[in-house]
Amino acid sequence: MAFEGLTERLQNAISKLKRKGKISESDVKEVMREIRLALLEADVNFKVVKDFVKKVRVRAVGVEVLESLTPAQQIVKIVNEELVKVMGEKESPLNKAPKIPTIIMMVGLQGAGKTTTAGKLALKLKNEQKARPILIAADVYRPAAIDQLQILGQNIDVPVFSLGTDVNPVEIVRQGLAEAKEKKNDYIIIDTAGRLQIDEKLMDELHQIKELAQPNEILLTVDAMTGQNAVEVAEGFNSQLDVTGVVLTKLDGDTRGGAALSIRAITNKPIKFVGQGEKMTDLDVFYPERMASRILGMGDMLTLIEKAQRDFDQKKAEDMAEKMRENSFDFNDFLDQMEQVQKMGPMEDVIKMIPGMANNPALKNINVDPKDIERTKAIVYSMTLKEREDPELLNPSRRRRIAAGSGRPVQEVNRMIKQFKQMRDMMRKMSNGNFSGMEGLLGDGVSGKLAKMSMNRMVRKNKKRKLQRLRKRKK
Incomplete structure (x- = not known):
């Protein structure tokens, strides 16, 4: 994926400031040197790098940054704003003729x-x-x-x-x-x-x-x-x-x-x-x-949402969300979800669009092999219809039969079922607006806060939609 090296270098440069309560001009100078090297290594034009670093440095040594309680976050904000300016500030739509064609x-x-x-x-x-x-x-x-x-x-x-x-x-x-x-x-x-x-x-x-x-x-x-x-x-x-x-x-x-x-x-x-x-x-x-x-490793929630809207079946997505809330999400739904997620592209790219995930150490070198998804599907396809609908039926003897039918070790079957249950529980909590247990994953930095803000907005939207549906039913 593009920018991985640049993202890592920029994060490493800025993380040095996070350990300091206050920063000096010499600290800013050191970070600017790291940012300059990161941009040059990413093959950014030398003139562009020179101009960019100069603008960031001038803003970064201002009183509002040096005397701020969160100088690292202030510098992330400045770097983000200057990157946007370099790339054009706003999207540029196609020029359209006054009349066709x-x-x-x-x-x-x-x-x-x-x-x-x-x-x-x-x-x-x-x-x-x-x-x-x-x-x-x-x-x-x-x-x-x-x-x-x-x-x-x-x-x-x-x-x-x-x-x-x-x-x-x-x-x-x-x-x-x-x-x-x-x-x-x-x-x-x-x-x-x-x-x-x-x-x-x-x-x-x-x-x-x-x-x-x-x-x-x-x-x-x-x-x-x-x-x-x-x-x-x-x-x-x-x-x-x-x-x-x-x-x-x-x-x-x-x-x-x-x-x-x-x-x-x-x-x-x-x-x-x-x-x-x-x-x-x-x-x-x-x-x-x-x-x-x-x-900057802060994710791209809007593009992720657009991809989901484009590639997901809206009715299926609503049905799954309802099943998660009711805790009736089963392996048939799991298969549907996997197939829809696969349409969005490589999983590692999708995960990095989620704020807080791109710079999470546990996910840094994640690489989801498409074959792993096919193996997971094979395990589910080896279950009976009743087992797919009721995962609680999966006792040790059934798991051994599923392992033999899918050609996978029984340990892999056990691991997949455990992960399914953990995912189901986490998604049910999130669908009800409960993010407890996720704070450590998201972190307290800029990207973690953005993630929490995005999730809270999603919860508010879900509640609003639910109220609208209830009002329609009453009418």
């Missing part, structure tokens, strides 16, 4: 994920805005680029306009625009050609397409794993085409994440979307404040 031109180097991103964006517009997008296949150079876009289009049920590889890309775009307007598609996404590096021929072709299409958006797709090169690519395309926004791909890979902190500051162009997975739904709006929170 809105034309989006995708540009970028080969291998950055431009074609896949075009498909992901089309699906996002279709699902979230009930739009009728069309994709134009204008990359006639990369082998199988058109085939790839057509397969993506079939998979997401979005039309793709193409004329093969023997027609000039500008002519393909001309005819594609005419067809889209005739069919009244409200979004036109043009997948242009890339190169291994920026060259004059590529730019000349892109200029011609830009002049013809007059796009409302020119989105530059950049591979976050290329670090400093991503910033150079962004500068090159922006100087030639005046791009309107950036899409960062592969932000879930083994990347130091410096591109996200550098591109906005260097090009003054907003990061509009981030790609964080291989599924076609893995394209998210870029929220600077949420990303800053994740970088």
Whole structure:
């Protein structure tokens, strides 16, 4: 996951201050040095690092920080605010045409994920805005680029306009625009050609397409794993085409994440979307404040909630919450829950979005093997229907039979049943607003307090919904 190294270094730097009741300017200077090294190691542009550290230092040596009772928390707050400013302060929505169609031109180097991103964006517009997008296949150079876009289009049920590889890309775009307007598609996404590096021929072709299409958006797709090169690519395309926004791909890979902190500051162009997975739904709006929170290990509750709303069956989620409150949650519900959680992505990434969990030592190196989930499912599938519905029936002889049926050791079956009961009890307490026993896990730091605040808000919302349901029943 991106930023793991940066998160750890920043937390280590700031944790040195937590042990002190008061801090001096020399303490701040030492922490600033650590933060500077952490950012440089994350491949953040040197000029951006220099400017960032200077702004944080000026604010951190102010009276309100040095004389504060919680200087470490004050500095976390300052670092968080400055990170948000570097990345653009607010999310930047797509530019939309006053009347249909809105034309989006995708540009970028080969291998950055431009074609896949075009498909992901089309699906996002279709699902979230009930739009009728069309994709134009204008990359006639990369082998199988058109085939790839057509397969993506079939998979997401979005039309793709193409004329093969023997027609000039500008002519393909001309005819594609005419067809889209005739069919009244409200979004036109043009997948242009890339190169291994920026060259004059590529730019000349892109200029011609830009002049013809007059796009409302020119989105530059950049591979976050290329670090400093991503910033150079962004500068090159922006100087030639005046791009309107950036899409960062592969932000879930083994990347130091410096591109996200550098591109906005260097090009003054907003990061509009981030790609964080291989599924076609893995394209998210870029929220600077949420990303800053994740970088500092403070979680990202809003994105987690949005993922849950998108991937969970709302009716099932409500039924499960009710069962937890009534203590009737069984292994059938457990299976449903596992399958729905799996849709949200790797468990370790989901856990790190929860405030207080990202910097918890016990979860620092958590890595949930998908095979472990399948083994757990195998154990549940080896139970009878009655056993799934009533876990209290699982005596030693039944457990031995389940172990034999699932091909797992009986100790593993015992452990899984124990964990299920512990989870069920904890979830029942949380659903009723009782967080006792979780204080140690969440901690007393900034992220722990944020976690408790988030949970309390969730409890209040649940109570409000419950009251609303009761009132409806009375009516």
